[in-house]
Amino acid sequence: MNNDQLLVKIEKIVIQGVSDEQWLPIINSVDLHLNRGEVLGLIGESGAGKSTLGLAAMGFARDGCRISSGTVKFDGIDLISADAQTKRSLLGSRIAYVAQSAAASFNPAHKIINQHTEAPIQHGVSGRSESEKDAIELYHRLRLPTPDEIGFRYPHQVSGGQLQRAMTAMAMSCRPDLIIFDEPTTALDVTTQIEVLAAIRDIVKQFNTAAIYITHDLAVVAQMADRIKVLLKGDEVEESDTDSMLKNPQKDYTKSLWAVRSFTREEKPLASKEEMPVVRVRNVTAAYAKIPVLHNVSFDIHASRTVAVVGESGSGKSTVARCITGLLKPSEGAIEFDGVPLPADYRQRTVEQLKQAQMIYQMADTALNPRKRIREIIGRPVEFYLGLRGRKKEERVRELLDQIELDPDKFIDRLPSELSGGQKQRIGIARALAADPKFIICDEVTSALDQLVAEGILKLLARLQDSLGLAYMFITHDLATVRAISDEVVVMKDGRVVEAGGKTEMFTPPHHEYTSLLLSSVPEMDPNWLTELLEQRGVDNIGDAAIDRMNQA
Amino acid sequence: MKAVVLIILNRLALGVVTLFAVSVLIFAAVNMLPGDFAQAILGQGATEEAIEAIREDLGLNKNAIVRYTDWLGGILKGDFGVSFAQANFSSFAGEDTSKGGIGSVAAQLEPRFKNTLFLAGVAAIIAVPLSLILGIMAALYRNSIFDRFVNISTLSSISSPEFFLAYVLILFLAVLNPILPSLSNIYAEMTFPDRLHKTLLPALTLTLVVMAHMMRMTRAAIINLLASPYIEMARLKGLKPARVIIFHALPNALAPIINVIALNLAYLVTGVVVVEVVFVYPGIGQLFVDSVKIRDIPVVQACCLVFAAAYILLNLTADIFSILSNPRLRHPK
Structure with a gap:
């Protein structure tokens, strides 16, 4: 591994959460490293500590949680010992976050574009008009419908999948080095999900942004990540590059995750026409x-x-x-x-x-x-x-x-x-x-x-x-x-x-x-599934766009 | 926008209906009061005949429903009737009372009501921004010494009786440090600065009374939102805590805050009797108390109606503002 390229290094991090006035561990001494431009998939079931670890990479712990030991280094800066102001200057500008539910994470009281331009303006990266122009440019790249005006709407006037893409655009507003994607497609329908996945993958590649992609969906992570880390109840199970992880998982737990999709029942013959349905x-x-x-x-x-x-x-x-x-x-x-x-x-x-x-x-x-x-x-x-x-x-x-x-x-x-x-x-x-x-x-x-x-x-x-x-x-x-x-x-x-x-x-x-x-x-477990599908159907024939086309026909 | 206008018209209509229901209640309640005007002015030694004559004169012997419809009909024409207490005096002065002379309820009410509005206005201009700012700061520095200090002091001021607060303020601001006058006997010819100077002490007392409610609602409504995903998002954008609270939490917390402000403003208009009495302020509260004492029914009824209208109007305004603070209603899909 080329050390010059190292962007995030988390060592032996322990994160605790308070429950009944007791501090209990959520993450037990996990290491994580991420190079520039690389996408790391974090997977695990609920309670595995994926989101907590993802947020820790931003030096952030939710209310009721604390990072009790270990180090988090972002581009050489120690985020644990850094003061609040140093951390604020990184958040939003060099490290950005995309939340699970864009509908809940956009402030309902403000127009989308004003929330988009907030980080660049507050961090002094660019002025309002410049940043608005950039927002519209990003909306174009993310293939949002009516990109020139969509930002001037309020969040409730835009559909879930579009909001999720607008949130990805917002994360890109300062061209950060790292984006944490926290289950960004979990709340979406499959046809919408694919559109968002394609958009995220595209834009992360275009700007060579490093990303931590958190999800519980193996097939999704297979499309997005270069490397996959599996977590179970706050412990790391294993980590390897996507291909070998899918083809050859080492640990029993990982194998059991992979095996879930194999349960099927025999289809019973169709009931005859004469039979009275229940x-x-x-x-x-x-x-x-x-x-x-x-x-x-x-x-x-x-x-x-x-x-x-x-x-x-x-x-x-x-x-x-x-x-x-x-x-x-x-x-x-x-x-x-x-x-x-x-x-x-x-x-x-x-x-x-x-x-x-x-x-x-x-x-x-x-x-x-x-x-x-x-x-x-x-x-x-x-x-x-x-x-x-x-x-x-x-x-x-x-x-x-x-x-x-x-x-x-x-x-x-x-x-x-x-x-x-x-x-x-x-x-x-x-x-x-x-x-x-x-x-x-x-x-x-x-x-x-x-x-x-x-x-x-x-x-x-x-x-x-x-x-x-x-x-x-x-x-x-x-x-x-x-x-x-x-x-x-x-x-x-x-x-x-x-x-x-x-x-x-x-x-x-x-x-x-x-x-x-x-x-x-x-999504299928094959890492090339998305690429092949986009080639087959074309980028404009998936998700909402495809449904619109169908409705018009 | 069309939907909002419809909602507002709907609320206005409901307000009128409420006011009508309230007028029935007021009339019934006032008529159930023991004793009557004739008895009250003639004293204990009055003969049956004298009392009966006065009752006849004022129409008190008529059927309640007739009196109610007369009263309501008058109000709809803008005539609140004639004050019993002033009736003798004005007929003696040879004035036609039905056209809003000094004997009419409206003529009595108007200057008093203006004074009350002035006092309420001054108190509101001090109290509302102050409690909002304190509430925001308490939310920003929640659980700090500052937060506790603000909470304890506003809560103790709301828990003390109003007259006590008034006397404490008089002691410190009028007696020990004679900055403000302890009597607020304002009159029509006063200049505005003079008026303000005289009104300041009762206004400050009222500020102390209403602040706790508004400040604590602001704090609670904001803190309530701090766990929302969009607040976390704002924090993760690296925004300053003050910006997170003011720009991201406050706009979404407005509806409950507005409602509490409206309730307190209504209280400033209708609940100031004690403060007015302490400072001898010629407001509607004093008029109300005096009229009850002498059973001057038309004035009592008119006061009640004004209070009810103030409550309804302010709550209506609060409703409208809460609706307007919701972008989903302002900008439908």
């Missing part, structure tokens, strides 16, 4: 207030089958679920259950009808009442739907806990706060099962979970389906999950069903144009 969504059109969200949506869900409803945010996936459960009254069309039309409003449905369709939610955290013990959380629907009380109710609750692979003796008296994310989601599943339903709606149930944990949940759902003959409607935007567990796929866009069919059929060409865009936008 749930039939028939020509449903629905609107929130006067804004139409669903247009003539129809599909069937059969017993023991999983129908994945796929689409990007705003496509109407969750609205279909709200119509099925009776939370939203369709303006036209109907929901049929075992061939019998259900009343549109859940208040008019019988307990028996309500019992048949249950839901599992995305955020197990907020879907469980934090003040109730597991016994009550699961016991309540047991009592309400099945009328069991006393000993019988207790037995049923224990049986359900067994079914979701949690030891009843250990868990029945716990509060949700005493459970891990995956365990909470299992309780969510048990609560849905408690009603003894035929049909369960799973609304993005794995998207808030780490991959290994998510896999456990998917396996559990599969096993329950096999033993209980459940029908699932699986709402997700993650095509890897779809591939893993669905039997049939319904692709939605702008409140319409674009394409529907069996899984194998859906994943083999020819596709509907939108399905093909969606499928091709899912």
